[in-house]
Amino acid sequence: MDTGAYALSFARYFLTSQPNEILSPAKPTVDEQSGVILKNTDNEMAVISLTMRAKMPKRGVVAGENGFITVDDFTRPEKALITYANGKTEEIEEGETAKGLNYEVEDMQAAVLHQTGSQTISLSLECHEHLGQCQRTVGHYLPV
Known part of the structure; x- marks a missing residue:
């Protein structure tokens, strides 16, 4: 799976609205x-911040006025x-972390079979567009 897409999805999930500025400084x-x-x-x-060279934890931190949330292994957190x-x-x-991919498949199946709104499918579509925008604007893909 694409770690860059997971990182982008994690960040977007906690933003109130869709980003209108996407910057990559280098x-x-x-x-x-x-x-x-x-x-x-x-x-x-x-x-x-993503890297394939250094062995770093997949950690997401969401900071706000009243504190912060830390999610380790944000690609499959429990x-x-x-x-x-x-x-x-x-x-x-x-x-359960081990069932992470199952949860994704079940959500997608429910959205397709029942034609109901998925809680995350609109965010996934947004993130797909943002990944494309990163490629077009900066000329690179987020690491996989």
Whole structure:
């Protein structure tokens, strides 16, 4: 699976609205490293840093005024840690990492078979367009 697409999807999920600015400050070598900044009209920003050369955790951090959320292995998470501004923490657990791809397939099947709106399919379509925009604007793909 494309890690760049997962990172973009993770970031977009927490943005209030679709990014209207997508920037990549440097043209990296294909499939090795990438940096992307997303910004929307709600004055929210996401920064994505990806690399294939360094062994780094797939960690997503969502920061807000009242604290932050840390999600390790964001491509197939089963828990997240909320850290509030006062230092209190709360762990949320849902699903099983090993069943991650099954959840994606089930969601897609339900959307196709029942022709119902998927919770994430519109975000996936948006992210697909953003990946294409990164390629057209900067001349590279996000790492896979």
